[in-house]
Amino acid sequence: MTMSASQRRVLQLCHSHGAPFADITQQWARLFADTGWNVTTVYLTGNPDDEVMRASGGDKVIFFGFDSRDVRGLKLRAVWKLRQLQRANGFVLAVAHRFKPVYTCCLALDVPVIGVHHAYGDYRRLGRRLFASAFASRLALAGVSDAVRDDIRECLPNWPADRILTQYNHIDLAKLQADLVARDEARRVLGLPDAAYIFGNVGRLHPDKDQATLIRAFARLAPHGSLLAIAGRGGLEESLKALARELGIAERVRFLGQTPSMSRYFRAFDSFVLSSDHEPFGMVLLEAMAAEIPVIASDCGGAREVVAAREWRFPLGAAEVLAERMHSVRELGPGQRADLTAAQLTHLQAHFSQAAAQRQFWAQPSVQAWAGRLGTT
Numbered sequence: 001m002t003m004s005a006s007q008r009r010v011l012q013l014c015h016s017h018g019a020p021f022a023d024i025t026q027q028w029a030r031l032f033a034d035t036g037w038n039v040t041t042v043y044l045t046g047n048p049d050d051e052v053m054r055a056s057g058g059d060k061v062i063f064f065g066f067d068s069r070d071v072r073g074l075k076l077r078a079v080w081k082l083r084q085l086q087r088a089n090g091f092v093l094a095v096a097h098r099f100k101p102v103y104t105c106c107l108a109l110d111v112p113v114i115g116v117h118h119a120y121g122d123y124r125r126l127g128r129r130l131f132a133s134a135f136a137s138r139l140a141l142a143g144v145s146d147a148v149r150d151d152i153r154e155c156l157p158n159w160p161a162d163r164i165l166t167q168y169n170h171i172d173l174a175k176l177q178a179d180l181v182a183r184d185e186a187r188r189v190l191g192l193p194d195a196a197y198i199f200g201n202v203g204r205l206h207p208d209k210d211q212a213t214l215i216r217a218f219a220r221l222a223p224h225g226s227l228l229a230i231a232g233r234g235g236l237e238e239s240l241k242a243l244a245r246e247l248g249i250a251e252r253v254r255f256l257g258q259t260p261s262m263s264r265y266f267r268a269f270d271s272f273v274l275s276s277d278h279e280p281f282g283m284v285l286l287e288a289m290a291a292e293i294p295v296i297a298s299d300c301g302g303a304r305e306v307v308a309a310r311e312w313r314f315p316l317g318a319a320e321v322l323a324e325r326m327h328s329v330r331e332l333g334p335g336q337r338a339d340l341t342a343a344q345l346t347h348l349q350a351h352f353s354q355a356a357a358q359r360q361f362w363a364q365p366s367v368q369a370w371a372g373r374l375g376t377t
Contacts, residue, residue, distance in 0.1 A: 011095070013041075149166045173290055181268075205234030272294070296312050312325060
């Protein structure tokens with residue numbers, strides 16, 4: 001029997017609505033846009049928030065309001081509440097982000113579950129591997145990059161390959177570009193000089209982001225009026241500032257702190273550098289590409305899938321090679337720069353736009369099988 005549009009209900013479950021998950025839930029809600037599916041997003045922890053509700057996308061947003069104690073161990077209260085919600089709504093498919101929501105959905109619901117994983121190592125624990133195997137008949141696992149997908153496949157070698165898939169993060173390109181602030185205004189807001197060539201970096205000041213290699217690479221460059229601007233907060237701020245002083249470039253490295261809606265200001269940068277250690281994906285790369293500025297990234301993790309051209313990637317931790325890439329991008333002529341940014345934007349549209357993400361999702365064999373079984377194709 002073919003299911004009516006009103007019965008095509010998807011539950012989307014997240015542990016919390018802290019960054020970046022309000023944006024991630026919106027991305028997944030967009031996958032079901034104009035397909036006749038109704039998406040309800042549920043956050044296990046966190047208080048109701050109007051801004052999060054607007055940002056989450058979909059048809060309905062629910063805040064369970066549990067605290068961290070309620071979602072430890074067996075998570076029985078969360079399981080019970082989810083079953084109550086299921087009785088009222090009749091979901092036929094669930095999307096769960098990270099392991100705790102996957103666990104909760106599998107126990108609470110008797111429907112297919114897509115477990116979405118945004119980091120490495122989620123199935124390296126034996127208990128998690130056993131749990132996933134127990135629910136294998138109605139569980140598919142998705143990594144946000146081939147790198148994350150391959151990490152899951154390594155942990156679960158006996159699973160069918162088509163049940164551990166890649167579903168890329170994506171952006172609403174038109175909206176993101178419409179929100180961009182013009183170069184001069186963006187520099188004014190960030191306190192950056194108008195005349196300098198500015199290499200930008202955005203991310204937590206954390207070992208995983210490896211801004212130390214970026215600072216060492218920048219120190220190798222002849223100045224030529226260049227600045228390095230690093231946006232973000234974290235425990236390494238003082239040590240990174242000390243490194244810049246030690247290398248004699250403190251006056252040319254700007255620490256911008258945490259700027260709300262930072263993606264709006266990417267046109268303040270002349271180019272963008274991601275130096276991360278095995279980045280699972282790298283949404284900031286898409287944001288920089290959308291701003292039509294050249295992008296350089298470490299050649300590891302999901303970053304190599306986003307930055308397609310090898311000449312604009314560098315080996316992890318290789319400050320000398322990164323310095324060469326930064327010199328090359330700074331020396332690009334106007335035509336070369338335009339060609340590079342056009343090629344990067346084309347790659348984004350082909351693989352990481354909303355249309356590309358929808359095509360990728362609905363072409364997945366497990367998604368097609370479930371949709372067909374539910375009579376919704």
